[in-house]
Amino acid sequence: MARLRDSLIAVLKKIGWRGLSTLVAIVFSSTLLIPSLTGLYTWLSPFLMLNSVLALKSLVWLNGVGCVILIISFFRKRWFCRYLCPTGLGCDLLSATAWKRGISVQKIPKIGRWLALISLGSALMGFPLLIWLDPMSIFNGFFAVFSDNISIPTLLSLSGLPLLLMLHWFFPNLWCTKLCPLGGLQDELYELKNIPSILKPGRQNNSKTQAEGRRLFLASGIGILSGVILPGWVKTAPAKWLRPPGSVPYGLFNLLCTRCGSCIKACPSQILIHHKGNEDILAWMTPEISFENQGYCQANCNLCSRVCPGGAITLFTTEAKPQLSIGLAEIRNPEDCLLARHTECDRCIAACPYHAIEISPSPVTGLLRPVVNETRCTGCGACAAICPPVIIHIKNTASPGKKAVSTNS
Amino acid sequence: MERRSFLTQLVLTGGALSLGVGCGREIQPGTQKIAADPESPVLGDKKMILEPARQIPVLAETDVLVIGGGPAGAAAAIAASRAGAETYLVERYNHLGGLWTGGLVLPLLSTHAIDRQKKARQVIFGIGGEMSQRLKDLGMSISEVNPVIDPEAGKYVLDEMIRESGVKMLYHTFGSQVIMEGNTLRGVFIESKSGRMAVLAKVVIDCTGDGDIFHWAGEPYDVMKYHIGLVHRLGNIDRIDTGKTGYVKMDVGSPTPLPGVNWVNMHGQDDQDGVDMLNLSRLQMEYRREIWENVQKIRKTPGHEQVFLLDTASQLGVRMSRMVEAEYKLTLEDTMTYRSFDDVIGISGAWTSMLYKGKRVSSQERPLWQIPYRSLLPKKTENLLVAGRCFCFERELAEDTRIIGTCLITGHGAGAAAGLAVKEKQSVRDLDIAKLKQLLLQQKAWLG
């Protein structure tokens, strides 16, 4: 026992807490492991957590992890950065080997604090603007490429982290000290302790605390304002493609999605891909359901919602799944249905977990074909996947909110 | 009044019937739990009367008794008899082949699948393969993969094979109740124009399709409500005049080996109880009317005047009903992963697509799959084997396991096992699997 502890301490001393955390983060982010663990490490980020909770005005129990870290960073300056952040470790390592000692970033203002406040302000209005800048999701996104086909979004997702790290050859310490909104948020929190003293009458305000108050006011103001202006802008245009079940409304999804790729990695049917942005640049890299690889959304699965750290995919139970719509099954060439040719077949009926398919003769031709019950069909794609002559396709329903999204937590 | 006095004449005391049969041992009829299926309007909450005990003649004491003469039953009886066992085959109708012939379900599906080298190959051999080959030799089968046969030729070929192998055939006879000694099945009561009789046997094979025998024996089982159809045939298809003014292409089914004759499948109503005779009677009449009216519509369509209804099937198309709980439940996983079993009795093929691990696997990609002997061996009842569409498998598999090709394979396996058990004086439960496989190979089965 004692030896084990000693050797553990020795290892820890060598790689440090942050090194250990990075190892864990890699394990959780890679696709090789149990899908239900995929991306869980991103839930540690208090920045992500606050954005998501403020925007959705609801909590899921996993948010508790972020809350704890939030509370700790209130008492210990940048505790998360020092002990847990895998991205930070990378940045520091590269800063240490910086090219010709690099360009000093001293003069650059601490943009991260502004970013954090702006994002939280807008999140409060329901539209988190900068959630995608979270270092944990950038880290996690790096591994997404291993579970999706190579495309521009996956390559970008892959290159995000290396690019960020390489920047530190030229600008050592740039990200952590100046840009990172998660770091900025922690700074704000730590300094929040000073606010009571600022407000204390009779005490002379120094310029530092003044600046603090101004930033708090301005940044969150900008955030809130954009949260007010944005809705009209982002709510337009319903999705022309399919999103995972339990997805929040289209525009909000684009903001709430951290692009971490966890859902894509977790999906056991591998029907989630990165949206290529060809339909809507704002939805770039968010998850899209593609039935091209002949998979379907399994009735007993809720993994995408369980791993989504931002809450873009609302956590749902498998019992709630019949209420969660992806799209709608559509029969494209009924005359090619095997039943129309009197060949024994029942595949679509047997495959449908929601009893949404019936066989009946066409009133026009008299030929048998499947008929989809639109209130029961969720567009899971099982019938489309199994159909021997491939005549069933999943179309996008014009109103994505057709079925009430249950906010089960 | 008259009826009531008749009822009072019946013995009203409880207890099991006792019969002195054979060497004086006490043999009891199986415990059919009348109230077991509360959903069935037939067996639901009905007034009960007690049947008086009576002496039943024993028609025969045989080695092997097969109930039901469908693809499974015919193959089973032939295999058992060829293995040297005295074999009786009981069939309620006037023909062999079950739904394949009398049900007019003419395509023998699942004859092929993909092997480990990813090549499509034939999998149905043995007695089923022989039937198929003989039909082909008669020119009464079209297409190599999944052949479509002529039903009368099918009945004829099966009759010939039964005759040649020396099986004792009992047509127009219904297997009606089981004769139990504890958990051991000793024989079956049969009903016919000659009255109620008993056939005692060392091994009974349930090939009724609906599992009548294991149901009466009190074996646990699952019930699958499924769609039931009625197949029919049309004649004069070759006389359809496509050049006629006003001609519209009508739906007239698919070709059979007979010129001008098509068979027309019916999906039928979904979620139907296949062992509820009130329901079966209702469906039979509704379907017959539906078919008649539809054919009249076809005949009124320009160009189709000569088309006529040749026949509706003499067996209603019950696809699934009871499925026995046997020693092993074959799983979808087994059939998708080339799972090999030590007690393999045959290999079947694939004819349709399935979902596996969240993905489509089309019929052209689907592996061949082994069937273990244990899936034919009921958990509780001794001396009983189950073959045909009611053996033991996961529901997801029904679309493959109920198919004629698979029924021929399970029938052959069960028949050979029964024959061997009699020869070796062993129970079917303790059978020497190596010897069984040897016998199956001798009978030209393919075990991979």
Ligand SMILES: Cc1cc2nc3c(=O)[nH]c(=O)nc-3n(C[C@H](O)[C@H](O)[C@H](O)COP(=O)(O)OP(=O)(O)OC[C@H]3O[C@@H](n4cnc5c(N)ncnc54)[C@H](O)[C@@H]3O)c2cc1C
């Ligand atoms: C409409 C329809 C279409 C189908 N299409 C195809 C197809 O295209 N290709 C394919 O391969 N399969 C098809 N199938 C499935 C296949 O035909 C059957 O599942 C198969 O014939 C079952 O064989 P079996 O021997 O288990 O039972 P059955 O064929 O049902 O035979 C059982 C026999 O036992 C007799 N019997 C039952 N109970 C008793 C009793 N108590 N006493 C005495 N005799 C009894 C019956 O009269 C019958 O002859 C179809 C089925 C249906 C209904």
